[in-house]
Every structure is written in structure tokens, then in C-alpha cells.
Amino acid sequence: MSEAYWQSVMQSGMDVPADRGLDECTVELVEMLGHPNPRTREDLAYPLLTTWITRGVYDQLLSGLGDGIAPGLRYGLGHDGDVSVMRRSYSALMLAEIIGRDNNEHLMSSESVLDWGDRATAWYVREQDQRGWVPEMGWANAIAHGADLLAALARSRHFGRLELTVLLDVIADRVLTPTSYIWRHGEDDRLAYAVMTLLHRNELDPVIVEPWLARLGQGIKPPQTRGHLEAEWPSPGVRNASSFLRALHLQLALGVQGRDDLRADAELFAEQPAHRADLILAVLDQIRAEQPWLYRPTTRARPLG
Incomplete structure (x- = not known):
């Protein structure tokens, strides 16, 4: 659907659209998490998904939602400097929201959360793209979003x-x-x-x-040396x-x-x-x-x- 369609959903109370199924909406919004346009990713996909999680729309589907988002952590893993980091980073942020919902409502089994924890840690130590703000694409922030995911896991009763x-x-x-990146x-x-x-x-x-x-x-x-250093x-x-x-x-x-x-x-x-x-x-x-x-x-x- 067009950006205008999702804008209308935002402006009409952020309810699940009556003219489309929840599964169809979710698949499209999850795909939008990796979009290079920050208006699509940060102003539409992320707030809609998190609002529906908070409102309990996914409470009976939470494990499936997390299982659908978790593969995004591996999307383009190893790449540095391209748009693929958006999918990885915002997948981490969404998993943090899903685990936060479970921490509030106790909806899921240990098996799901422990599996996501394994995937999260495997991704986090291998992430190469440590950019924060990216001109024209907005926030990448994989390090910060990964930290938020680890904090959500740290709260979990399953850990x-x-x-x-x-x-x-x-x-x-x-x-x-x-790394060559300085955290700023x-x-x-x-x-x-x-x-x-x-x-x-x-x-x-x-x-x-x-x-x-x-x-x-x-x-x-x-380094325990005096005088000239070979590296910064x-x-x-x-x-x-x-x-x-x-x-x-x-x-x-x-x-x-x-x-x-x-x-x-x-x-x-x-x-x-x-x-x-x-x-x-x-x-x-x-x-x-x-x-x-x-x-x-x-x-x-x-x-x-």
C-alpha cells in the first residue's frame, strides 16, 4: 500500500485497518522496517507495530510475530555502510518491544524468548555497521537498539x-x-x-x-611504550x-x-x-x-x- 494509506491509518487512531487482514498489514509493516526513507520506517511502520503490540492486538500471536521479525537480524549481516542495517537494527528494536510485552503480560514460553536471545546475541557481536545518524536515511543506531534489546532480555523472567x-x-x-566508528x-x-x-x-x-x-x-x-606509536x-x-x-x-x-x-x-x-x-x-x-x-x-x- 502507499505511504498515504498508512498515513491515514496513523491519523484515524492507529487502529488495525478494517479493509485488510492483520496478517497482510503485519507483513507489509515488517518489510517497511528496512526502508531507507525514515518517514516510512520511523514515522509509520515502527509506531504502528509498537502501538498494536501495546494494545494487545498481537497477544495471541506474539511468538509468531517475534519469529517473523527475528530473521531480520541476519539480513545483510556483515555488510557495512548500506541500507541493510536498517532492517537489522529495527528488527532488534521490535523484538525488544515484543519481549517487553511478554514481560508485562507473561504471554510466552521460555523456548521462544531463549531462542530470540540466542539470535540477538549472535547478531549483536557480529554487527559491523555502527553508524548512528545517517544523512537522508535517519537513525540506523544498531548499537543502541541492540542495547535496548539486551535490556529487554535482562528483564525477562525466562532469563x-x-x-x-x-x-x-x-x-x-x-x-x-x-571498529572505525566512534559512538556519538x-x-x-x-x-x-x-x-x-x-x-x-x-x-x-x-x-x-x-x-x-x-x-x-x-x-x-x-601501550607501554614511549615516543612514536604506529597507530592512533x-x-x-x-x-x-x-x-x-x-x-x-x-x-x-x-x-x-x-x-x-x-x-x-x-x-x-x-x-x-x-x-x-x-x-x-x-x-x-x-x-x-x-x-x-x-x-x-x-x-x-x-x-x-
Whole structure:
């Protein structure tokens, strides 16, 4: 159907059209998630699908909807700089909405959600296209949208300690993977928030989290050399990892809140995560290791003479 048709649906209350079946509408809207025109993708397909999910239109079909969207994570995977990233990125964002609906309403079995988790993590560590805003095409933002998907999985009752540990490792893999892209659109904050969601589950002890932080810290330590370096330092990937650790430190120190549209978030984020004080110090140790002369308490100056 034409863009004008979907515009009329938007303007008439965003109800499922009476003149077309839900299956037909869904197939077309899912295809539109990969469209290069942001008006088609961001202003029509995404809001219509998410509104229908929120209204319960898909409640009896949620597993099938997710199974239909999940293959989009592999669409063009490995490509960098072309339009295929839109399909992958917005498939991730849609899966986050579907899992969020299950988190609210408890509609699905573990099998479906665990399968999507496997697909999500396999995609996320292999995504090459880390562009945020793309001129004329709008938001690609695969890193940020993937972080939102991991945060949705982290909230899921189907994910226990083992699965949450896997998510933590996937985030480290993503952060430490070399790239030529510098995160400039809040990707570090969104990934840090995904980690905070994991920590608020209170399933991951410091014996798991602190070695994970040390691994990240190793990735940002400057080379032990003087004089000329053969390559830029910090590299874009190292800069991203450093920004991520600082974002995580700030969120641990200040705290975060849940989403108003997710009912369980009020309880999940009601208290600070367990071992918060120890984790703040552990993150700070890694940040200090990057620049040993910074981020230290002020030393008392000795009087002259």
C-alpha cells in the first residue's frame, strides 16, 4: 500500500485497518522496517507495530510475530555502510518491544524468548555497521537498539543467572570489538543502562562482575611504550570502551530508573543493586588504569620554603 494509506491509518487512531487482514498489514509493516526513507520506517511502520503490540492486538500471536521479525537480524549481516542495517537494527528494536510485552503480560514460553536471545546475541557481536545518524536515511543506531534489546532480555523472567551472565559477556564482546566508528549518539549510555538492568536483577555476584570489568579495563590500557606509536591511540574502539566504562560508573553512582510502560520496572529498580559500592570502586579502578595520573584525590600541597 502507499505511504498515504498508512498515513491515514496513523491519523484515524492507529487502529488495525478494517479493509485488510492483520496478517497482510503485519507483513507489509515488517518489510517497511528496512526502508531507507525514515518517514516510512520511523514515522509509520515502527509506531504502528509498537502501538498494536501495546494494545494487545498481537497477544495471541506474539511468538509468531517475534519469529517473523527475528530473521531480520541476519539480513545483510556483515555488510557495512548500506541500507541493510536498517532492517537489522529495527528488527532488534521490535523484538525488544515484543519481549517487553511478554514481560508485562507473561504471554510466552521460555523456548521462544531463549531462542530470540540466542539470535540477538549472535547478531549483536557480529554487527559491523555502527553508524548512528545517517544523512537522508535517519537513525540506523544498531548499537543502541541492540542495547535496548539486551535490556529487554535482562528483564525477562525466562532469563536466569546463566543467561544473564551470557548477556554480560556479549556486552563486553561488543564493546571490545575493534571498529572505525566512534559512538556519538548515546550508545555508551544505552549499553551501560543494559548492564544496570542486569545488575538490578541481583543474580550476578561480584565474583562474576569484577573479572568482567577487569577484562574491559585491559582493553583500554595505553601501550607501554614511549615516543612514536604506529597507530592512533586511543583508537575509536578503545575510546568507545572508555566512554562506556565512564557511563557505567556514572549510572552506578547516581542510580537509574525503570520505564513507566513496564510494570515490573517499579519493583526491579526500587532499590540500588546489591554490591553497588564495591562495583563503583571496581569500575573506578579500571577508569584510573587508563590514565593513572587522573581521577585521584587531590594531594595536599607542601608549603614553599
